[in-house]
Amino acid sequence: MTSTAADRETFRTAVGGSYPVGVELVEREPQLEHLRTALERSRTQGCFVAVSGEAGAGKSALVRVATTGQQWTRVARGLCDPLETPRPLGPVRDVLADLGVKVGADPGAPVPLAERLLDAVGSEPTTLVIEDAQWVDEASVEVLRFVARRVEALPLVVLLTYRDGEIGPDHVLRPLLGDIARLDAGTSIGLKGLSIGAIRTVLAGTGIDAPSVLALTGGNPFFVTEIARHPAEALPASVRDAVLASTSAVGAADLEVLQVIATAPDSLDDRLLPALAIDVPQLRRLEATGLLRRSRRGVGYRHELARRAVEDSIPPGVTPRLHARILLALEGVGADPAVLAHHAHAAGDDARTRAYADRAAAEATQAGSHREAVAFLELALAAPGGEPVHRAALLERLSFQQYMVSRLPEAVESISEATRLWAEARDDDGLAAAHSRRALIEYYSARRAASERHIALALAHRDAPAYGAAKSLEMLLAFRRNDADATSEARKVTRSLAQERSDDELLVRSEILGTAGDVLMGDDLAARDRLLILVHDAAARLFDETASTGWSQLAAIDVEQRRFRDAESLLEQSLPFTVDRDIPICEQWQTGVRSRLQFERGRWEAGLEDAQTVLDGGAPIASLWPHLVAGLVALRRGEPAPGGADDHLEHAWRLAEQMGEPLARLAVMAAFAERAWLLDLRDPRLAGAAALLREVGGLPGVQWSTGRLAVWLRRLETDHVDGVGHLNGTSAHDGPSLTVAEPSALELEGRSDEAAQRWRALGAPYEAALARVGSSDEQVAVAALADLEAMGAWAAADRARGVLRERGLSRVPARRRTTTVANPSGLTSRQLDVARLVALGLTNAELAQKLYISPRTADHHVSAVLTKLGLGTRREVVRRASELGLV
Amino acid sequence: MKLFLIEREVQGASELTHEQLAEISRTSNAAVESLGVQYNWVRSYVAGDKIYCLHEASDAETIREHARRGGFSCEVVAEVVAEFGPHTATELESERAGATA
Incomplete structure (x- = not known):
């Protein structure tokens, strides 16, 4: 009989029926039938139904009528709160409690929680009702998306209600609504206003004029019903007046209690009733207004519109006092910090706002509700007062959460302010932390120079706790620019630092990055196995970000070195890991790597899909290959790309310049060379190609990318592309110092057929086809045209056809109209x-x-x-x- | 007032310390106090993962109201309609004896 929240949730209220149920369902037969059918079929076919409409449209009423008194499924309900910043995972905790799953104070990341939810559903037909999703939090959306992807195969119906007018393009619910629209098992129901006939039915016996009510209410069922409840009075001018008509007979003390309850948007917890001195006789009097409803969450308004009407009628100046009363009562029962922060803020209590918002932010971070974490940290920072170093620490946390939700410019602003505060306070540890964080954000923003500057500033504080993080970032950057010496030097330093400080994660990170360097630059395949073991070990020890970084880098190396099957099976494990452990930057990065993988394998449609996912708000560092894939597929097909193929390549060019990484620069230069060949035009940028090869061609680990570029440059030369003179007479495979990967080397030596064979064996059909175009065997060259067409590379095929004609081939077939050859590119x-x-x-x-x-x-x-x-x-x-x- | 037997599920109830029981008692007293209607907490028994309570109130709804306010679970609320024991057997015999005498 402890009074913890978890215990309370097992408690089932039996009083719902003693209060008026409210809006009767009128004119909702088809929608009701739709929901009932969904419930009836749930045993064999799950589904996800979104019910939308304006406030008062009768969404909850529809769902309540459909789910009550039916035998097909059990029902679990979750409510989203109209708090300024919602409780992370609020509705998910509700439904889990209804299903008998106890969630402790720390619910963990969304995906494991979603798995527990599906376990709880098991094989028993179940309906999950999620109400008022316009107020949902980010982590709950993650859980629901996880469920949505699996719903069809489960005996599960998810009914989601939301106000469509409140969902802007950047609303947190958008991705889920997108999923529902795409799901085979997803449907949407939009609730419109009542017709004049339906309004007549509701008003029957009241003597009120239906057309006037229609004109006034637009057919809003809640508004119409409120009017019908008070037939003796003049027509109210607004919903608010209609609701307040119910309070006209209430005494002053009772009215204040109604106002207190209206001040708690998530309902007034029953345990607060003693502290607020609200006794049973008073509650009974309030029941008579018909405005209230009791639920598992406590005493609340029957409808949000009713609550808002009463809340709006509270005289200014009184509101903070009411919130302060609730706050005091909530502190007595140990409430959720999100709720405490809400009331502390509304009560104007700065110290408590800072304290509770700080705790709420920590919980939101834990739950993976990054948007809410940002909101809570902003709330804590908005409360005046507080120590500057404490503010700096909050700002540092805020900058990380802002980065997590892809608000990079704001993340930079926050961390700059933290740097200023720490500098003023002469706090070296703080300064090192701020510079280290800034360096990371700059790196993700693809600004290498700025990142390196802040690493150097962070490393100025040898004894600061953040020194290790800065050093390992320095190591990552060295590895990324194929600098073997700097990588191994940083490896030594981080290793001894980790030992000195007993920092296990730093040690593991150092080994992972160092070993990734061995795979990329040491041509050491045994290192790949060692790296996999290290990464699994890191994951098992819950060094999530370190493990994920290891996978991210290895996946990119595997694709670079054309180990496509290895890359594929790696990503199959590692991408779900990034989702599960909530590391969005790695998820974006690995999705970008997969985009390239699909592209290289000729699976262009799938590659484009991944590219688009990253380009929709992904970090700049992850966007290089998605831009290249989007641009090159469009060019090869001869189709306009969304955003323009050239724009994508321009973006990639700028990113590569800012990143300054050899592999990035080589890949982009090769893309421009390919573009010049496909379009048969000169490009001044290619003037720098030879110099680029001279500059980075000798670095370890670049042989595949130099090979690709060299082959394209050679093609430009042999196929007499106008402007090839820009190469300044430099031979493409410039000098003996350039070592290129075997298939490219074969091609450069003119052994096209062998090169084609190698590309084919590696699973790179486009490269294979282009190599075959260069074959001295006329039939092979002509057959390659069909291969390109089968892939949908119409523009490449046309260009190759022109090249073959120029070469003097006699029978080059005309372009075919369609292709029926089996090909997975689409x-x-x-x-x-x-x-x-x-x-x-x-x-x-x-x-x-x-x-x-x-x-x-x-x-x-x-x-x-x-x-x-x-x-x-x-x-x-x-x-x-x-x-x-x-x- | 009627007498009610209440069954509450409380995981690990039998391991509750004296301090924890005192805390629960304080919470419950405050809940009783706040009701503003007649209510009497008679006694409670801890057994396994359950707590069984005897409360007096005018109806079962008030018993549940008390539970909500205290944050207590209440799985079963049953009105006690009779009370008997070993003495009941002999009481009946002596009643009969009295009747026939």
């Missing part, structure tokens, strides 16, 4: 997943289970895959799997 990511499972011989049922979809949808995907591949049966997919690069 498959979306989802279809690619399906295709790979089909290639493994899985049945639709097995496939459905693996992808969390219903067998019917699996069926649907399989037919789409067969159509796109131009194959008749799944057996053919299995037979040609290896040729299609599916296994």
Whole structure:
């Protein structure tokens, strides 16, 4: 019988029925039927239904009527709070409590929580109701998206209500609504205002004129019903007046209690009633207004519109006092810091606002609700007073959370202010922390020079706790610019520093980055196995970011060195890890790496999908390859790209310049060379190509990228692209110092057929086809045109056709109109997943289970895959799997 | 006033210390105090993962109201309609004896 929140949640109220249920459902038969059907089918087919409408449209009423008194599923409900900043995971905690899952004070990251939620659902048909999602928090959205992706294969109906007018383009709910729109098992119901006929039904017997009510209310069911409840009075001018009509007979003391309750947007916890001296006879009198409702959360308003009406009627100056009363009562029962911060702020209590907002921010961070963490830290900082060094520490945390939600310019501002405060306070540890943080943000913003400057400033404080972090960032930057000496030097320093300070994570990080350097620059494949062990060890020891960084770097190296299958299986493990452990920067980075991987393998549609994901708000550091993929696929296909192919390449160029990393600069230069070849035009930028090869071509670990660039430059030369003179007569494979990867070397030596074979074996069909265009065997060269066309590389095929004609080939076939050759380049990511499972011989049922979809949808995907591949049966997919690069 | 037997599920109830029981008692007293209606907490028993309480109130709803205000669970609320024990057997015999005498 302890009075903890967790225990309280097992408590089931039985009084809901003693209060008026409120709005009767009028004119909602089709919507009700839709929901009932969804519930009835839940045993065999899960679904996600979004119910939208303005405030008072009857969303909750519809869901309540649909879910009450039915035998098909059990029901768990979660409410989102209209607090200025919502409780992280509030609605998820609610539904878990309803399902009998106890969540402690620290609920953990969204994905493990989502898994617990699905475990709790198990095989028992269940309906989850999430109400008022316009107020949802970021972590809850993550949980719901996780559930949405799997809902179809579960005996689960999720009903989400929200006010559509309050969801702007950047609203936290947007991604989930996007998911629902794309889901096979997702539907939306929009609730409109009542018709004149329906209004007549509601007003029946009141003598009120229906057309006047329609004109006044626009058919809003809540407003209409409130009017109908007070037929004797003149028509109210607004919803507020209609609601306040219910309070006209209430005494002063009772009115103040109604106002106190209105001041608690998330309902007034029953445990506060003793402290607020609200007794049972008083509650009974308040019940008579018909405005209140009791739920598991306590005493609250039957409708948010009613609460707002009463709240708005509180005289100015009184509100802070009411919040202070609630705050005092809440402190007595140990409430959620998010709720305490809300009331402390509204009460104008600066010290408490700072303290509770600080704690709420820490909890939000823990839950992965970064937007809420930002809001709480801003709240704490907005409260005047507080020690400057404490403010600096809050600002440092704020800058990290701002970076987590991709608000990089603001993150820089926050950390600059923290730096100023720490400098004034002569706090060296603080300064080192601020510079180290700033260096990281600059690095993610792809500004290498600024990052290096701040690393140097952080490293000026040898004894500061942040020294190790700055040193390991220095090491990462050295590795990223293929500087083997600086990497191994930094490795020695970080290793001894880690030992000196008993900093295990620093030691692991140093080993991981050093070993990644061995894989990239030492051509040491045994190092790859060592790196994998190190990363698994880091993950097991919960050094999440370090583990994820190791995977991120290795995945990029694998793709760079054309170990596509290794990269693919690595990303299959590591991408879910970044989501699970909530490391968005690594998720963006690895999605960018996968975008390149798909692109290199000729799976262009899937590559574009990943590219778009990163380009929608990803950090600049992760955007280089997505820009290249978006630009190059469009150029090869001869299609306009969204945003323009050239714009993408320009972006990539600028990023590579700012990043100053050899691999980035080489890749972008090669892309411009390819563009010049495809479009047969001169490009002044290529004038720097030879110099670039001279500058970085001798570095360890760049042989694949120099190879690609050298081959493109050679192609420009041999195919007489106008302006090739810009190369200043420098031979593309400039001098004996340039070591390039084997397939490129073969190509440069004119051994095109062997090169094509190598590219094909590596799983790089576009490179293979272009190598074949260069074949001295006329038939091989002509056949390569069809390969390019099969991939959808129409522009590349046209250009190659021109080259072959120029070369004097007699029978170059004209462009074909369509292609029926099996090719996975047009498959979306989802279809690619399906295709790979089909290639493994899985049945639709097995496939459905693996992808969390219903067998019917699996069926649907399989037919789409067969159509796109131009194959008749799944057996053919299995037979040609290896040729299609599916296994 | 009616007498009610209340069953509350409390994980690890039998391990509650004397201080914790005192704290619960304070919370419960404050909840009783705040009701503003007649209410009497008679006695409670701790057994395994449960706490069984005897309370007097005018109805079961008030019992639940007390639980909500105290933040206590209350899985079962049952009105006590009779009380009996070993003495009941002999009471009945002597009643009968009295009747036939």
